[in-house]
Amino acid sequence: VTELTCPFCGPRHLREFEFHKTLPAADAGAFARVYERVNRTDLSVEHWQHVGGCRGWLLVRRNPSSGVVLAIHLVGGGGAE
Amino acid sequence: MLAPRHDASTNEVQPACSRSSQRRHYLQRPGRTAVSGPTPRYSAWALLRARLAGDGYWRPLWTGRKLKEAYDVVVVGAGGHGLATAFHLARDHGLKRVAVLEKRLVGYGNVGRNTTIVRSNYLLPENHYFYEDSLRRWETLSRDLNYNVMYSPRGVVDLALSDGDMCALARRGNAMRLAGIDAELMELAALERFCPELAPRAARRFPIVGALVQQRGGTVRHDAVAWGYARAASALGVDVVEDCEVTGVRAAGGVATGVETTRGYVRAERIVFAAAGHTGMIGTMLGVPLPIETHQLQAMVSEPIKPVLHTVLVYVFPGHGETYISQSDRGGLVMGGHQDGFPSYTREGRWDRLEEVVEGAVELLPQIAGVKILRQWAGTTDMTMDASPIMDRLRYDNVFVNAGWCYGGFKTIPASGAAFASFVATGTAPDLIKAYRLSRFATGHLLDERGGGPFPVRL
Numbered sequence: 001v002t003e004l005t006c007p008f009c010g011p012r013h014l015r016e017f018e019f020h021k022t023l024p025a026a027d028a029g030a031f032a033r034v035y036e037r038v039n040r041t042d043l044s045v046e047h048w049q050h051v052g053g054c055r056g057w058l059l060v061r062r063n064p065s066s067g068v069v070l071a072i073h074l075v076g077g078g079g080a081e
Numbered sequence: 082m083l084a085p086r087h088d089a090s091t092n093e094v095q096p097a098c099s100r101s102s103q104r105r106h107y108l109q110r111p112g113r114t115a116v117s118g119p120t121p122r123y124s125a126w127a128l129l130r131a132r133l134a135g136d137g138y139w140r141p142l143w144t145g146r147k148l149k150e151a152y153d154v155v156v157v158g159a160g161g162h163g164l165a166t167a168f169h170l171a172r173d174h175g176l177k178r179v180a181v182l183e184k185r186l187v188g189y190g191n192v193g194r195n196t197t198i199v200r201s202n203y204l205l206p207e208n209h210y211f212y213e214d215s216l217r218r219w220e221t222l223s224r225d226l227n228y229n230v231m232y233s234p235r236g237v238v239d240l241a242l243s244d245g246d247m248c249a250l251a252r253r254g255n256a257m258r259l260a261g262i263d264a265e266l267m268e269l270a271a272l273e274r275f276c277p278e279l280a281p282r283a284a285r286r287f288p289i290v291g292a293l294v295q296q297r298g299g300t301v302r303h304d305a306v307a308w309g310y311a312r313a314a315s316a317l318g319v320d321v322v323e324d325c326e327v328t329g330v331r332a333a334g335g336v337a338t339g340v341e342t343t344r345g346y347v348r349a350e351r352i353v354f355a356a357a358g359h360t361g362m363i364g365t366m367l368g369v370p371l372p373i374e375t376h377q378l379q380a381m382v383s384e385p386i387k388p389v390l391h392t393v394l395v396y397v398f399p400g401h402g403e404t405y406i407s408q409s410d411r412g413g414l415v416m417g418g419h420q421d422g423f424p425s426y427t428r429e430g431r432w433d434r435l436e437e438v439v440e441g442a443v444e445l446l447p448q449i450a451g452v453k454i455l456r457q458w459a460g461t462t463d464m465t466m467d468a469s470p471i472m473d474r475l476r477y478d479n480v481f482v483n484a485g486w487c488y489g490g491f492k493t494i495p496a497s498g499a500a501f502a503s504f505v506a507t508g509t510a511p512d513l514i515k516a517y518r519l520s521r522f523a524t525g526h527l528l529d530e531r532g533g534g535p536f537p538v539r540l
Contacts, residue, residue: 001425002432015433019423021536022374034535035466035522036370039361044424064375065426 001067007074008054016052023047041065047075120316123227142308143187143315148322151348152178154505155340156355157327157363159183161192161491162483163355164310164321165498166505168226171317173499174506179319181311182342184326188307191357194460195491196380196405196417198393200237200298201262204253205530207516208469211496213262214513218495219301228309230301231410236392237298238276240445242287242399250293257295265294278390278446285444287398299393300407306494330367330480337477351479353505358426358461360484367476371484372466372522374537377421378488379430379459381438383452385412396441404441414449416442420462420488422538430459462487464537469528472501472510473519481505482519487537 005011023045024033038044042065048058057075062068120140121127131138154170156163159181170176183189199219201212223229241247247266254264265271272292273281281289311321322344329341330352339348354363364371393407403418418438421431435457443450465471465485470493475482483501486493500514510518521527527535 013433014431019538022424031523032370035372037361037372037374038370039365039373039375041362041426046423048423062423064424067425067427067429 001062001069004048004058004060004069005072006050006053006056006058007072008056009050012050012053016050017058018049018051020047020049020057043070120312142312143321146180146315146320146322148180148182148325148342148344148347149178149320151339152180152320152350154179154351154353155347155349156181156353157340158190158355158357158359159187159307159311159321159323160190160355160357161306161310161494162357162486162497162501163353164307164314165494166353166355166483166501167319167321168310168314168317169498169502170506171314171319174502176506177318179314180347181314181319181321182325182327182340182347183321183323186323187311187321188304191460191462191486191490192307192494193304194380194458195303196407196415197300197303197409197491198237198298198405198407199232199301199492200295200393201492202237202239202253202257202264202293202295202298203530204256205469205528206256206260207528208530209257209260209262211500211513211517212489212493213260214500215493215496216297218499219492220297222301222306222309222495226309226313228305228312230305230309232301233299233410234297235299235407236275236294236296237395238272238392239293239395240289240397241291241293242289242397244290247291250291254293263295263297265296267292267294276392276394279394283447287444300409301491302410303491306491310494310498330477332477335477337480351481351505352477353481353483353501354475355483355501357484357486357490358463360463360482363482364475367480369476371471371519373471373485374424374464375426375461376423376464376537377425377427377430377459378417378419378462379421379434379438379457380415380417381435381454381457382409382416383414383449384455385409386414386449386452387412389446389449390414394445396445398441398444402437402441404438404445406442406445413455414442414452420464420538421459426461428459428461430457462490466522466535466537467527467529468531468533468537470497470517471519472497472504472514472517475519485517 044064046060059073061070153176156167167181201216203209219232254266257264268291326343327340358375361373390408395405397403406416463484471485500511504510
């Protein structure tokens, strides 16, 4: 991974973005949401922030084994897709 | 010593094959496979005997053992922690039937990918006692294993860039000294005397004002640790089996009975997972979500140059930058920094992190600016939510997990092996590792050494 495509700003260098956390399973309780991780090798669903750009919060789906970015959306919806 | 003899058979073109089978070919050179028996103890006397005995006296460090049907303990992962655990199970607890199963090669993972630094300069009591136990073991490890691991107490220097940094380092140093661990807080003048190559008064973006120095910290040759433990364990009868991936755990009546592997089913009384960055996958395999995320941590080494740095420098600079740098005995400058900062199993490092690490290194030692980077690589680290390890049972009473070593697994290998072997053999965790239980996340007894909250990375 050398760049991510921000739905608002377009493709930008990875260093503009900050990883925040991986998202738990949808039905997880408070403890699981904070501490437990899904650890799938084929899919990681994450929150990132475009701190060096629009500062938008991003929902990123990646394959952590190949490094391929599968999809990026603004968390609140919208953007220039 | 005997000159290596030319052997036509090694010149043959080998068919395309995996790395591991290439390595096996290398280990089993003609003239060596036929010899059996224990590996000779290294000594001056052995050198003399080898000279008289001729070719074939020295054996492979560990032999490619056949996988048996059943074991007392199966250790998954032939890295530093797995091999050390197996070694102590065999030596200290007299277990005869122990196997170490390795997906790839001995030392393929983080034990061969770290920056070789050992130290015990931790703040929290639970951590500094454990890491100090490890540092004491490093001091005698070459003798214990009968294998030179090249422990070099060259000092670890944590640099301070501000009064605030000095206060934080003084606090950590005082905590260490109260625990009987050596620590010296150095003002600028003392630091200049200890490390003249640093030239701390040079024009810099961020002025250095002092440092916390642990003189007994330093470096250990990482590959030698993997090889030394594998050899010592093998000599005690431990089966070190490479190219054998564990794919599942079988259980009956709430007790694990064995492991499924790519070489068939193996029965085991007890199972130990020491799989570093792949522990998260093991949690998934056993249906237990773990407070672990797998991140990449990269390192790099320069071309070998004449000695320019006699100690280990750790430099954390504003803007989330970090560089730690030492010079190997071969002359390469070994450097590392922060993790890449997001979950990944790729074993690749991000380019801008490499750039940042080199920036820091060149700022500390401007004279190395023209030196070329020879190699760069990454390891998969098992980051826990408080940056402290997990040594506990996992789902079943007879399944043990030794993981969560984050960016600090290498330095703890000797203590972890001894303590974890005791845990596995007796069923009771020694006091030294009681704080590393998995339930601490639920009960709130976190060991947040970094003070960063429940995140695996520094934000």
